[in-house]
Amino acid sequence: VRKTTIKDVALRAGVNPSTVSRALNDSPEISDELKQKIKTIADQIGYKTNLMAKNLRLRRSSVIALIIPEMVAYFIPSVLQGITKLLNQHEYKLILLLTKDLQQLEEQHIDFSINAGVDGILISLSKQTNNLQHLLKAKEANVPVVIFDRILPTTDFDTLTIDDFIEAKDCAIKIIENNCKHVVAVYGNEKIDNIKKRKAGFESVMLKQTGAVKYTAIHSDDIKSAAFNLKNYLQKNIDVDAIFANSDETLIGTHLCLELLENKYKLNPFLVAISDNKFPEYLDRKILFLNHDGETLGYQAAEMLINKIFKKGQDNISEVIDIHFKLSNYLFDIR
Amino acid sequence: VRKTTIKDVALRAGVNPSTVSRALNDSPEISDELKQKIKTIADQIGYKTNLMAKNLRLRRSSVIALIIPEMVAYFIPSVLQGITKLLNQHEYKLILLLTKDLQQLEEQHIDFSINAGVDGILISLSKQTNNLQHLLKAKEANVPVVIFDRILPTTDFDTLTIDDFIEAKDCAIKIIENNCKHVVAVYGNEKIDNIKKRKAGFESVMLKQTGAVKYTAIHSDDIKSAAFNLKNYLQKNIDVDAIFANSDETLIGTHLCLELLENKYKLNPFLVAISDNKFPEYLDRKILFLNHDGETLGYQAAEMLINKIFKKGQDNISEVIDIHFKLSNYLFDIR
DNA sequence: CTGTTAGCGCGTTCAC
């Protein structure tokens, strides 16, 4: 059950294998009619080019490494969907490496990727990672790298991330426009760079409102602490009329907290969130939220990498792109 | 910047390239001391075997195709995590293909996989798929296939799925043991085979209880309809003391419904669910649930496929494995 | 035990 190769096509067409190769790759040296003839024959006998041989010859692998902390829902699956979409268009394969947010594992994965001969690396940094030393090896080995989502400021590598500052700022502006007077922001773990930026963006608006608007920041490490800390605050401040949840986790915490308190108090705060667009529809509540579109992010990140691979060796300026999504409105109500 | 090859090692060691190859692959024909010497030299000059060349020579690709409906949270990401874990142990790469639950796309992806020369196919069937005709091509082309999660009964292929019947039966037994007298089961879309089996398993216990226990089945297509239909029923039947949600979607629907009704009625049903272990902790409610451990499923599925690839051509009996997870208890409470 | 030879399937240089 041997697969049909370029030789079979050549034999059938009465030409040399190299001629077939040239015809199939649209070389200008081949006459159009011969090209047509060869292509037809190739189709007839079901010839498919062997990518492995081709890659070996072309000194490339058509494999990229995707290094991410973990497969956590919901954002990453969307990102992966976007990456996949673009990669399949170019017949690229994937090695998926999980760092579990450990810098040491991340380093091992990078070494492995370089040694495995991948054509490029797509990486979202671990929480532990605070410098890009280990990625420099990739640069030396001449393998293109794109850092996406969880990034660190750098001029050595291409980065693509969502512009957290601007988006949080958008949320703050919306709240002010809505004439709210007592605003609470629930922040997640500030060790995460994105969270830090969102806080900065939100406060870039809020802190200017001194006097007119009362603003309080609440911090949390997880869902429970978000719910708990918010609850403590709200019980003493029933006049809160706007809440900003800056992540899906804090949003859920906020939701749980409100569920509990709504039985006792009359609450109806204006709720604004930055989310990955999955929880809002599960929460029976009106939420203005900013949809962190992972698929778009993934697609663009993969696109950046592929472009970098194609024009390898040419212009080596590091690109920095910040995506800016817009606010969407969502309302779920079965009452 | 040429990479060091087997030739460089051979030159340095004063032996023939093929000797190096044998030494590195632990051939019994090579003396231990020569092996050691060669391995040391290889390490010194930083030799890494070129997998592409090796694969070309060995007529394999070290790539498997993963064909699934979509990257939906939460189950699939866990599955993917498990698959990745095993694949990385064997230096296997991945082509991720999404069918969007369309049989036609599924067929295209299978054809593509065969032509791309993957070593094996790991597939979870689309909702539309009701026969395995298109997979027969893979069998003819001699590419191993493992069907997992969403399967169809077959003797032509290996299948691995969670034993929905048994698990739902377990849930029903727990409810009976708990002395509940009025049971409602909320089922999802019955076109999905798994849902059908869960219903059968649950009812295999429930329908025997005629007289002693009142049992009602509620059907739904999505979260909203689950919540809506359940609400309609509960409003007329406040004495319901047990609810079985047979998927994460119906569980959320159930949760939303209870949230609404709890303000008006005194409700505290015994809640049992089959879940992917993500929502229960987000719902502020006591739930007895069966954790559908995707990571284990994915790991085992990949393991089955790799084994099949290794002993290709030998025993060709189709394996059928049903995993049976156990009930876990979960309680989330910030009050 | 080890060296020699050949070839996996393709793309490319050099001839003609």
Added chain:
DNA sequence: GTGAACGCGCTAACAG
């Protein structure tokens, strides 16, 4: 325009 020959890096068959 097209054919012949070579090599990408590796391993398997055949010698010795």
